[in-house]
Amino acid sequence: MKERTRKLLTRFSSVNSFLTYEDLSKEFSISERTVRNELVLINNYLTEKNYPTIMTARGKGLKLTLSDKEREKLLLRIGDDRETDYYRPDERFLALLLDIVNPSNTTILYEMEKKLLVSKSTLDEDMRKLRFYLKDHDISVVSLPKQGVVLQGDERSIRSMLYGVITSMTDIDNLMSFQNTEAAIPILDQLVLSYLDLEVLQIISKNYDEILEKSMVEINYVYRNQVILFLGIWIRRLQEGNILYESVKSHNWIKDCPTETFVDGICKEFDLELPLNECEYITQTIESFNPKDMNNSVDWITAQLLAIQLIEHVEKLTGIPFSQREEDLYEGLYKHITGLLSRAKNNIQASNPLKETIKDSYAEIYQAVTCFKRQIEDYTKKPLSEDEIGFLTVYFSTSASWMKQEQRYVFQAIVLCNHGISTGKLLAANLKEHFNIDIVAVLSSHELAFIDKLDVDLVFTTIPIDYQKKPLLVLNPILRESDKKEIKEFLLKNKNKRRIISNKFDATSLMQDVLALIIESGGRITKESYQRVEETFKEHHLKINTREIQPMLQDILKQSNILLNQECGDWKEAITKVAEILVSDAVIEESYITAMIKSVEEFGPYIVVGKHLALAHARPEDGVNKLGISVLTLKNPVYFGNPDNDPVRIVFCLAAVDSYSHLNVMKNLIDLINDEEKVNRLIAVQDIDMFNNVLYGSEKNKLEEERFS
Template sequence: MNNRARDIVLLFIENDHFFTVHALTQHFSVSQRTIYNDLMDIDAFLAEYDLPSLLRQKRNGIKLQLRKSDQKKLKDLLDQEELGVYSPEERKNAALHYMLTRHEYVTIDQVSNFLKVSRNTVINDMKQWKLWLQDQSLSLTSYPYKGLKIEGTELAMRKALLTIYKNEKRERVQITSVEQSILNEFLSVEEINHLTRMVRKAEDDLQIIISDHSYFRVILHLGLAITRVKMRRTLNDEAISASVLETREYEVACIIQKEIERAFSIVFPENEVMYFASQLVSSSLQGAKQYGNTNDQWLPLQMVTRTFVEKLETVFHMSFMEDAQLFNGLMAHLRPAIYRLKNDTHIENPVLNAIKENYQYVHHQVMQTIPVIETQLDVNFNEHEASFITMYVTAAIERQKKKIRRKPVVIIVCDTGMSTSQMLATQLKNLFHIRVLGAFPARQAAEIVQQEFIDLVITTVSIEIKGTEVINVNPVLSKEDIQKLALLLEKFEGQELLVLDILQIIEPYCTVLNSLELRNKLQQYFQHDATKTRQLERRANPVLIEVLNENLIITQSDVQDRDSAVKLSGELLLKNDLIKRDYIEAMVNNVHENGTYIVIAPGIAMPHARPEYGAKEIGFSIVTLKDPIAFGHRTNDPVRIVIGFCAIDHETHLTALSELVGVLNQEEKLTAILNAESSKEIMDIFQKEEKQ
């Protein structure tokens, strides 16, 4: 019988009246299912010692039905029951958890009864509890004739509760093992399933895949928010930064708000919607190209990523700018990281110590270089957040060492996001002849194995997949991990198989005169140490005046609506053979589907689409508007200047884009552009800037 079941028995003994299940769930802040399980344990305990079972009456509830002699016997049994002894740290977590989930004041006697310790122990422990609460921006106050009460903001209380869950080693929500989940303490299985569907819907609407760790964290925060709302403990107006209102996540959270209210029969206030959105924004993504519909900060992030990567090149004397995986990975990671840092949302990197031990030099150089990001985005990186950046850089360094080899097909499964999976993937590729098909959250692994031919699943979390070999490793490979993998991969490896694969591709399309000799030649080629991945020459980055001319500028246009303005900027790119016509439609669709993030600053919109929709060259067009047009942006409307934009990769447009942004950031020059009556006037402004 657990401690809570023991407390229920003591409650029955001390109060000779009926308790409803609902009253017990409110008193202990757990779900009905948890109470029902505890009542079953109590009945089993009573039966074991030949005591009458609990009395249940349909309309009244539940109570003990014991004579005084049986009550004494039961108390003696409870005293003898081996329930374990709390350590001081466990007492702190249990006591604060108990007080944070109470509506009313709590007396010292109640806390001592809850912990099964003396009043003096509670009084002595309270000194440490108060210090801990101060670190959480909370206070523990004693009121005469009332009792103890934890005071502070609701947001601080939620953060404290979640920290306590973590300290109790119950932070991660195992949706597949509901009995062991934190959520099961305050929500039913059906309610947890509702939450799971809602977060999956958010993923679908945003077109992203959240890492397992963030996925469970979002569900936990949302579940806690719903529970607190039920307790009439809601966030105040200043709890969440208003910046979240500009995100696509907020739009999605507003849609899901109605489902929350319907499923849980509550009114889910605006501040709680913002709280839910903030958890989505701060979530790590699973794939390096997983921008989805969450790219509202794309322009400043491109600029700062470029500056950071260029600084890394000077530090490590390596060419990183052409590494799209590094650039896109940093772009996707920085957005949630910056939001977390600005909004005091802390996450830990579980492999920080391993990174510092195994990649000490790289980590030190990243810590020295990261002020480039801090200065431009006005944030301060802690070491945990910085270590995720180290993982991306380490992966990029490792990628430069790789050679063409025969590679069995594997997938990586991890729960902490793409920084971990990217670093693990590059370690694996450098050490073994493998082809990493991708990194996936644990909940999708079985589905991927069914869809693709996979030789091996390499995972950092415990999973089982029927019919496919699975090996569990550390994110930073240990010697034992490497030895295990080496033995396991031997049966998949072999240069001969690679050659046979190539021959199977070639033979349907040509006549092979001597297949044996061809096979031997291919074998020699792929075994040669000098055979390496061929690097493309680094493309020169043009400056702005090389990609902008008078034919790409229209002044004082009289278009009347947003879509027409976007199309006009695209038509200029098309007329100058910089894009295909499909690109214009993609520009318009991008605004419809992803929102108004293209309004990058007050009065300035920069519509664009992905390169694959028909970008042929780097290009910019400029359309100034005679009359301002509302694009639908909450703070940056109305728009006076529309800048059409097309790029062919992640990097070659950055110099020109940086110069353009530099001019637009100068109020005097921006005013001159808006007032210009001819395209020549605008070009003169940029040409003069280039000469300065």
């Protein structure tokens, strides 16, 4: 079977939906006539192998209807039906790489020519491509006496490179599903399994499922097989004597967790005795594939900043009101980004087999997320892959899908009719019944002046009028079928005028209104009264998004927690001074200050989140008693070591008790991070009242400040 024919048949065998000649022509860059010719060959092949043939359904397209078992067998057979035994370029690349990386082989290039059945010039070109690829991973290919061709580079880089190559060239899920046989296994998968050993992967799989399920941990099946594959590479490299030798501080190791238990079990299973840094390395790598909450990651504040900014960014670019489902969307993004940041530190790229489908199906959202990649790369210092962009897109597309179920689109319109008020109302009723149109008013031709005063999108009229400010359609007073078709085309042409109307009852908004009424009536909201209102809503089965009624920055930043124009010798003193206010208020313990300083010493100046601005923080378990925040401005700037945002002139200290109660505070701080002018004004302020005016104020406050300066 020719390569093009094989690819077309694989396409039909991989989907259970209709494909058109036009789609296939574009996808494979061939003419529709060529597609038809190929289908004749494919159907002959299917008939010969006793499979159903590809059938045509009028108005729908082409489809190959198979049972799951037939589909699985056919896909395996397709991979095996090749015209020759020659390796294709991608197969030669993988075969060459795995031969070189395998220490049990002595790779001699002229011997590889025979093994791969290629000429010297072809192998030279293959080696050139391999060297070019490895260069991006800081790995070189060298020839050594008696050892042949070998790889030289950092062990972490070699492991990550192997993982990246295998995930990009094979279907991991299929790889894990093969039994202990090489029959009907595609060449690429055979090469991988000959290097990693299927039995080893199956042992890892068994331990992974058993230990994590017994530990009541939610297994992330999106990443499960990727973790198992990486572990297979890790074990193979360890067994060959390739161990990380750099010194790693032991307190980073995630101890007493299911992952540690799992790693211990794997070590016993394969009789591995590991140094502490290897245990820490593999534990953190596995954890990076699992969405995590703040208690498991030093990057929790960074992840929150990025999640909030990403939601605002995508909402702005797409016009989709994602803030309406912010609770679920934020939680998914935050946990995913935490894992993403961790993977970047370990130089691991998650594989997303559906990225092309996601890119095509949700093009607008995918493009919007892509436009945000630089902000993420500023933190990771690594390119953001299309795989990760695809994962992030899914969170948004899921929210958008839910919103569509909770919302409807409507046009707001008026009706102009000179045939009497009853006829006009009948036309209005018909428009509302058959289409998503809300009629705001029924007017006569003498009332044209009112159109500009009404909040409407469209004008429907039974009389021709000269009006060009809004889209207009002339109709018969009594709608005919031809009118309905014309209306459909008119609405489609003006679909950008639609409005989103929510079908969802907003209990959160109702509760906020109730609380506002209590205040307006002279009452006072206390913790107890708030809890009673909340319980009343719950008793009536009304779900409240508590994050929407969380405290703002001005609610928790007390006057006494603002220090201006302070002198500090270095960044450690600045953190200590801004945090000591919270210690005196029993918001945090002294241990929290130690944890913040230690974290910067170990992980670098990641707390410098904006130009001249640092957000000092540690994890809740490091000594937080309650939610709190403090701030100081510096007379002389200090340097944290951040090349983009140093020197620092303002330091906030955040004490958070959980992942969510401070989110509105984070939104306030993001606004500040994005407003360098406001930061500069805060630095210059000498008075606490003026500091608050600038921090929370409007343009009016700004003018007052300038008047008194």
